[in-house]
Amino acid sequence: MKRRVAALLLSSILFVGFADAGGPRRVTGPASKNPGQPLIWDVSTPIRFTVDGGPLSVDPSGHVVISNSQGVARVQSLFQNWQSVSTASITYSYAGPITAPGLPPDGDVKTIQDFNAVLGTCNSGSQNPVIFDADGSLLRALGLNPLVIGFAGTCKLDPQAGHIVSALVFLNGEFQDGINDPSTSNYELTPDQFDEAITHELGHFSGLDHSQINLDLFQSGMVGNCNVDKLAGLPLMFPVAFCQSRKSAGLPILAPDDIAWISKLYPNSGFSSNYGIISGFIFFSDGITHVQGVNVIARRVDDPSTFTFTGNPGQPITGNNTAGSPYGSRNPALIGYYEIPVTPGNYTVQVENLDAAFTHGSSVGPLDPPAITYGAYEFWHQYESAFDDPSKKDPLRVQAGQKLSNINIILNQTPPRFDQFEDGEVQLEQPKPPFVFPASLEPWILGKAS
Ligand SMILES: [Zn+2]
Structure with missing residues (x-):
């Protein structure tokens, strides 16, 4: 992961506090009766997951560092981080070891063949496996960067119902083998950092996307x-791990953004008495054309964005969009629409560009690579226009159960738009890595200084 110092920092953010910008990983598309909704699990019953039968981590000499029973217990307890969010209704239950054709009865996943067999059961919707790659060898065999701590994603979706049917988690135990040797690309994390990586992957498993908040810190x-x-405000669902563990800093494992978004996707009866919603549209300078692919942040004074429109509508001239992405609404009225769940308080709302480094598995939202041509750094204030002072901001007071609508931001000095379906530039197919990595599986990468 390349690191760079941003040329433009938001020097006007004086309140560090808590901010909110997460979102669902996928939203429903044309197959759904209700396009533009988050794809979520049916949580009327607990989500059943199976776990690898091998150790979570072994060192290069084959000595077990984290046993299978310790690994299973750890995964179970880390699922609790999401399950115990007081305003969310999602629950999980352990359903025993992974089973797949050709896999040994203990469910130990070791080889590419094992992995493919297990992925097959996930793709068919029959199992939600948590795979342990005890020494990182499977990850390397898959052609992935050894800096990948783990990956996760949905396997099968029900696009009509808007439900996640199955999902998979993959954990790289090499980060816990007691050896930190960059010369062999064997890196190490503290147990708390590794717990956070697992919890991050369980967030993807649950349907959450990456969240870009406090980008300036990265x-x-x-x-x-x-x-x-x-x-404190950096989401656990940030695309890259680069800080000390939250626990070592005396912080809870989930940031306010993570808690708000799991609750927005799976609200329980306590959600409306604990959260309000800020919503609106982002416009180009013409004040009419909706902008997609920028980050919208509500920042609490004293301190997310969702992308409901598709990232690829296909080819609309003939009216046939079958070549487009199956995710996201085709309703152009939803372009640039955002909703942010916030706890009661006073907030400012602002937009910023997505970091151009967040591509492929580290992407945020449906646009990959992100659109970075807009100078999208602006706060909302009462008299929005294309010629206003982007640092001028008016606080919004949000109460529990309240929805503030039409908090719309008009960006300054954007290029003129020919029409709202114009793409800005023609994008050739991105080069693919040698292993065709399922787009729905998102690795969490260890951030390193370069
Ligand atoms: Zn991730």
Whole structure:
């Protein structure tokens, strides 16, 4: 992961506090009766997951560092981080070891053949496996970067119902083998950092996307010793791991953004008495054309964005969009629409570009690579226009159960738009890595200074 110092920092953010910008990983598309909704699990019963039958981590001499029973217990307890969010209704239950054709009865996943067999059961919707790659060899065999701590994603979706049917988690135990030797690309994390990586993957498993908040902290090039106030607001669902563990800084494992978004996707009866919603549209300078692919942040004074429109509508001239992405609404009225769940309080709302480094498995939202041509750095204020002072901001007071609508931001000095379906530039197919990595599986990468 390349690190760079941002040329443009949001110097006007004086409140470090808590901010909110997450979202669902996928939203429903044309097959659904209700396009533009998050794809979520049916949580009327617990989500059943199976776990690898082998150890979670072994060192290069084959000595077990984290046994299978310790690994199973750890995964179970880390699922609790999401399950115990007081305003969310999602629950999980352990359903025993992984089973797949050709796999030994103990369910130990070791080879590419094993992995493919297990992926097959996930793709068919019959199992939600958590795979342990005890020494990182499977990850390397898959052609992935050894900096990948783990990956996760949905396997099978029900696009009509808007439900996730099955999902998979893959954990790289080499980060816990007691050896930190960059010369062999064997890196190490503290147990708390590894727990956070697992919890991050379980967030993807649950349907959450990456969240870009406190981007300036990442862009500052800081590694391992982040400012605690900023770390407090940094989502666990940030695309890259680069700070010390939240626990070591005395912080809860989930940030306010993570808690707000799991609750927005799976609200229980307590959600509306604990959260309000800020919503609106982002416009180009013409004040009419909706902008997609920028990050919208509500920042609490004293301190997310969702992308409901598709990232690829296909080819609309003939009216046939079958070549487009199956995810996201085709309703152009939803372009640039955002909703942010926030706890009661006073907020400012702002937009910023997505970091251009967040591509492929580290992407945020449906646009990969992100659109970075807009100078999208602006706060909302009462008299929005294309000629206003982007640093001028008016606070919004949000109460529990309240929805503030039409908090719309008009970006300044954007290029004129020919029409709202114009793409800005023609994008050739991105080069693919040698292993065709399922787009729905998202690796969490260890951030390193370069
Ligand atoms: Zn991730």
